[in-house]
Amino acid sequence: MNNAEILEKQRQYLWPNHVLYYTEPIALDHGAGLTVWDADGNRYLDFFAGILTSSVGYAHPKVTERVQEQVSKLAHCSTLYMNESHVLLAEKLAxxxxxxxxxxxxxxxxxxxDETAVMLAQSVTGYQEVIALRxxxxxxxxxxxxLTAQAVWRVGPTQIPGIKHALAPYCYRCPLKLSYPSCGVACAEDVEDVIRTTTTGKIAAFLAEPxxxxxxxxxxxPEYFQIVADIVHRYGGLLIIDExxxxxxxxxxxxxxxxxxxxxxxxxxxxxxxxxGxxxxxxxxxxxxxxxxxxxGLTISTFGGNPVSCAASLAVIEVMEEEASPQHVAEVGNHFRAGLERLQEKYPLIGDVRGKGLMQGVEMVLDRKTKEPATKEVNALFEQTRQRGLLIGKGGLYGNSLRLAPPLTATRDHVDEALEILDHAFAAVQEMV
Ligand SMILES: Cc1ncc(COP(=O)(O)O)c(C=O)c1O
Known part of the structure; x- marks a missing residue:
């Protein structure tokens, strides 16, 4: 089937609220390393990795082999039985x-x-309320x-009571209109204010993404999480970090x-x-x-500790240790960051570049002073990068931030190729503004 045929069936048989990137959505067909091909045979360099998930690229031979081995032995067992991959992975992660x-x-x-984490915190502390971040x-x-605090993702009228949201440590759009470091990281203190003014004064947990x-x-x-951890523990809660x-x-x-x-x-x-993946x-x-x-209370998980997923994870970690260690990611990430900062100097549309390693964000604005979100321009950039064979992601409350996060096996050459495409795409979009 080609892209158009897959799209037709998607529209006929899948809920229309599936979010699909691009004016003409892409059907992915196969991949190798950092490259994916769509159902029409177009080739892309993937700098979003299936939402930061294809961590060692596509079809890595070591992962494929281990998965095939495990599938032919045992594909499922549930948490009611033990299995070797399950315990070996737990040992590795420890x-x-x-x-x-x-x-x-x-x-x-x-x-x-995240559900399991909150359930654990509530049952261990005996408290119910949870603080999350806007x-x-x-x-x-x-x-x-x-727990989510972006209106568009809080679908439906049902909301669980007992969840409060503190200010986000969003320096580029500081909710307190202050600047780092003279702000003294005042946003962290808001966690205490939220606990004291909107909860019973005792919390089960604080949950946030680094x-x-x-x-x-x-x-x-840099100071944010230490300040928050102290506050959370003082009010009886556990610190849940969503990685x-x-x-x-x-x-x-x-x-x-x-x-x-x-x-x-x-x-x-x-x-x-x-x-x-x-x-x-x-x-x-x-x-x-x-x-x-x-x-x-009892708890089970039918798919928890699935032997195939655990075998895949063990193989993925091995590949990371060999080809994509945290040091490799830091090195390639710094190279990427330097290139993005050069683009920021060149294109006024780029208001902020942030992140760490191979998790780099670019917030696009129409005016660097007013910081008016350049949401339409992000969409235009998507089309431009797609035409040039680069897949990227987006996010942010205003949909105006690019999320650039390739598989961790990315090299400087991959980064240079992506930067060149981004350069041409930004030039085209900047001209439209
Ligand atoms: C930080 C964070 N937590 C939790 C989730 C939920 O994960 P899933 O989509 O696998 O349920 C996501 C998904 O994007 C996420 O980014």
Missing amino acids: AMAPGKLQTSYFTASGTEA HGYSGRSALARS IMGVGGFITAP VQTGFGRTGDYWFGIEHWGVEPDIMTMAKGIAG FPLSNTMTTPEIAQAAVGK
Whole structure:
């Protein structure tokens, strides 16, 4: 089937509220490394990696081989039975995760991992209320949509009570109209204000992403998470850090994003890049916290710890260690960042460049003083980059931030190719403004 035929069936049989990128949506057919081909045979360099998920590129031979081996042996078992890949992956992650995070509960999506984290915090603390951040994104269940704080993703009237949202550490559009560092990171203090004024004074948890992914790669200042962690613990809560986008070396230098802030979470959630595209997520915590949940009700997961996804994850981590270590990501990420900053000097449309490692955000504005969001121009840039064979992502409350996040196996050459395409695409769009 070609793109047009697939689109016709998509329109006929899938819910029309599926969000599809591009005026003429792309049907992906196959991939190798950082390259994907659509159903019409067009070739693209992928700088969005299936929403930061194809962490070691497409069809990596090591991952393919391990998955095939596991599928031919055992494709499913549920959490009611043990399996070797499941425990080996848990052991591996205990060695990779920061601090005392040693015990895992695997599920199948980021939404479930965040659900599991909140369930654990509520059952262990005995408190109900949860603080999340404005501009945050947690997924598509009722709880996750309530934790999410961007109107367009809070679909439906049902919202779970007991969830409050503090100000985001969004320096480019500071909610307090201050500037870093003279602000003294005042946004972090808002967490205490929200607890004292809108909750019962005791909370189960605070949940946040180290870099706000769907929010447009909003990156908190260096002091932010330490200040917040102290506040959260003083009010009885656990610190839940959502590493769904930032985990597995994505931000460079470390395996997990929060390590840049030198803070140890009580609970950490992960998904997306964990298994390079196979459905898998994990909620990690300390042995003490995990133990405290015992006897407070039963829980199972049919797809949790799926042997194929766990085997894929073990292979993906091995490939990262060999070809895409956090150090490699930092090095290639710095090269990418320098190139994006050069584009910022050239094109007034680029208001802000932010992020870490291979998670780089570009916020586009019509005017650098008023910071009016250049939402239509982002769409135009999408069409321009697509025509030139580059896939990118977008996000942000105003839909005006580019999310640039290739597979972590990206090299300087891939980055140079992407920068050249972006340069031409920006030149074309800047001319239209
Ligand atoms: C930070 C974060 N948490 C949770 C989720 C939900 O993950 P999933 O779509 O796998 O349910 C996402 C998805 O984009 C995310 O970015």
